[in-house]
Amino acid sequence: MLTQEQAVEIRVLARQGHSIRQIAKMLGVSRNTVRRYLKEPTVPRYSPRDPRPTKLDPFHDYLRERVKQAHPLWLPATVLLREIREQGYQGGASQLRAWLARLKPSRPDDGPAVRFETEPGQQMQADFVVFRRAKSPLSAFVATLGYSRMKAAGLLVDCGTANRLVGDWLAEVANVRVHATLGERPIDRWRHEQGQLTPLPQALRRAWGPLLGERPGPVPHESLQHPLSVYESIREACA
Structure with missing residues (x-):
């Protein structure tokens, strides 16, 4: 089965006047495949896949509760990572950050932060x-x-x-x-x-x-x- 983009491209190339042979050669597919997709009234779609289980799944409830307890403050991912690793989590930090991003409320852009450094003992x-x-x-x-x-x-x-x-x-x-x-x-x-x-x-x-x-x-x-x-x-x- 072709991707949705490939199926759309077959129709676009056909409307541009390209022959079935030319389309098949350009996309690297068989001529019968091109004919079938031109005859079908709708573009075939892949059915959505079930989400794959991850190492983070057992800790979702705990993380939601910690985020709820800290509101309106936001706990850094490094803090939560240390907590769930103590409970047996063996995954990485990037997986945790990606999952937490869905829970983090949006905030207005206050502009770039201005950082400054000081000499030793000054501040x-x-x-x-x-x-x-x-x-x-x-x-x-x-x-x-x-x-x-x-x-x-x-x-x-x-x-x-x-x-x-x-x-x-x-x-x-x-x-x-x-x-x-x-x-x-x-x-x-x-x-x-x-x-x-x-x-x-x-x-x-x-x-x-x-x-x-x-x-x-x-x-x-x-x-x-x-x-x-x-x-x-x-x-x-x-x-």
Whole structure:
């Protein structure tokens, strides 16, 4: 059986005045095949094939639930890949990404992102968020150095077990994998950046002692994000 494109091409060539012999030679098929397709009133179509089973099939329900739990945030494929591999998944990342693409909601184009790089010890990004878990909120703090992308993170408000798990993730995954943008491991770049960092002032160490110790204390739940003008004023005061 010919493809739909070949069947259409036979009719097009016939309307252009080509003989059956010429069409058969041009398409590499027999003359009887050309005659049959010219006589049939409709173009034959292949019946749709049943989807082939994949290694990812047993994990579809789990992945849908994880995507639903994270909404409106979107979990990276690398995170989900690590989770299902711990459950026995033996397929590749490309198969997972292709399947997740069907679940990802469309978003408006905000234009190209503007990336910038800084010298060692010059810039750090800090994020703070509060997860609401019934009556027990869970606070998280993440800091990322701009040059090396070395990360430090902590789950606050008396969450020792959670902090140990985060520490394992930083040591075994986040800081030792090759960074997609830099093409290097954060831990390797951090060794170069480490010499450019300055110790935390003693006054801040005393004030932040509960947060820097082994048992972090509670922190306020209000937002720690401020307008850029606030940070500009601080920069000018320190200049």
